[in-house]
Amino acid sequence: MRRVLLGDVCRFEYGKSLPGKTRTPGPVHVFGSNGTVGTHISGYTNGQTIVVGRKGSIGEIHLSDESCWPIDTTYFIDETCTDCVLEWLAYTLRYLNLGNLNKASGVPGLNRDDAYAQLVVLPATKEEQRQIAARLKAQLAEVETARQAAQAQGKETDALIAAVYRETFRGIVPVAEPKSVEAAPSGWVWHKLTDLARLESGHTPSRSRPDWWDGDISWVSLTEIRALDGLWVESTQIRTNEAGIANSSARLLPRGTVCFSRTASVGFVTILARPMATSQDFANWVCGQDLNPEYLMYALIRSRTELRVIATGATHKTIYMPALESFRLCAPPRSEQKRIVSALKEKLNCFEQIHSALKQQQSELALLPQKILAQAFDLQGDSHD
Incomplete structure (x- = not known):
């Protein structure tokens, strides 16, 4: 084995434009930087081909076993561009992480001279x-099988969580428009x-007044809501101050307010x-004495899919104030709400542990292909030295 420059073993050729309106659907795959973007009746390359992302998703590597049509956002390498085994060269290119070579200030771009070096x-x-x-193909296939299994476990866990919510709320959708209410459980x-709760809207203090921001009052926004879903929020990254509240329609809402992104x-x-x-x-509900805030939160989560159907709008879907x-809420007495919340939280905590373990497993599996490539090619280098 010997160390050489990539440019000494292969040549990157430019892909060729093939707009959608000029394609005739056929057996040949058309490739962009992200992978297959369509088909055509004829190919542009000779036989097996490596496609390399040149613009946008730069450095992405795709291997076509047959002639294909790489469009003009890509480079390609076929049998006319190298004497190497193309499968080996494709793994080598993935190991090199060519995406790290981006120097463009706008749309990411890969300069082939940088790759050649x-x-x-x-x-x-x-x-x-x-x-x-062949060895790498087998190892990476095992990783992909494990990744798909972990993904399937995640979906099964999500299905179980949905079933727990349905059971908790006795099979009904507990938050609904008047026309959609179901028969209430006994x-x-x-x-x-x-x-049961006072409905409040939110507001944004003027962004043109920096002196109204970065204060000591947490301000819940869409930026963070996904991470806060189903939780009590102690503080937020974006914060306003008393002047921001005083000079806008924003209101300081009390502890226990349930905030629903609309x-x-x-x-x-x-x-x-x-x-x-x-x-x-956000729509914000300040709960009265007959409504447990956590019961309302979980009822809204249980009803999420159905409530999203209510949202309207061409650009951003919104549930409007009327x-x-x-909204109607189906609920038992507050003492029973507390018992329901306690039992549900215990079950959700168990599922959260499973989710955390699966998330960790998926993170490790996502890193494993590059580790396998690094091990394979680093060992080659060690044997040379």
Whole structure:
């Protein structure tokens, strides 16, 4: 084995433009930087081809087993561009992480001269290249199988969580418009939500006044709501101050206020753990003595899919105030709400542990392919030295 420059073992050719309107659907794959973007009746390359992202998703590597059509946002390498085994070369290119070579200030772009300057370890024979490629293919296939299994476990866990919510709320959607209410379970009653909680909107202090920001009052916004979903929020990254509140329609809402995102990211819910303000993208319910805030939060989460259907708008989907004011809530007495919340939280905590373990596993699996490539090619380099 010997160390050589990538430019000494292959040549990057430019892909060719093929707009969608000029394509005739056929057996040949058309490739962009992200992978297959369509088909055509004829190919532009000779046989097996490596496609390299040149613009946008730069450095992305795709291997086509047959002739294909790489468009003009890509480079390609086929049998006319190298004497190497293409499968081995594709793994080598993935190992090099060509995406790190971006120097463009706007749309990411890959300069092939920068790629050519990268060092690679070239096996002495094509047979060695084939053996390395076959070994890597088998190892990476095992990783992909494990990744798909972890993904399937995640979906099964999500399905179980949904089933727990359905069971908790006796099979009904507990927050609904008047026309959608179902028969209440025994001992439960449908209420107009605004009879149990005061509905408040949020507001954004002027962004042109920096002196109204970075203060000591947390301000809940869509930027953070996904991370806060289903939780009590202690503080936020974006903060306003007393002047921002005083000079806008924003209101300081009390602890226990249930905040429901009603615009763009519709349906996410959090509860204020201390007095805070929110943006106008939220409907905020200040619960009265007959409504447990956590019961309302979980009821909204259970109803999320159905409530999202209510959202309207061409650019950003929104649930408008008239619809929010009409919401009905099905609930038992407050003492029973507390028991329901306690039992649900215990189950959700168990699922959260499973989710955390799966998330950690998926993170490790996402890093494993590059580790396998690094191990394979680093070992080649060590044997040379």
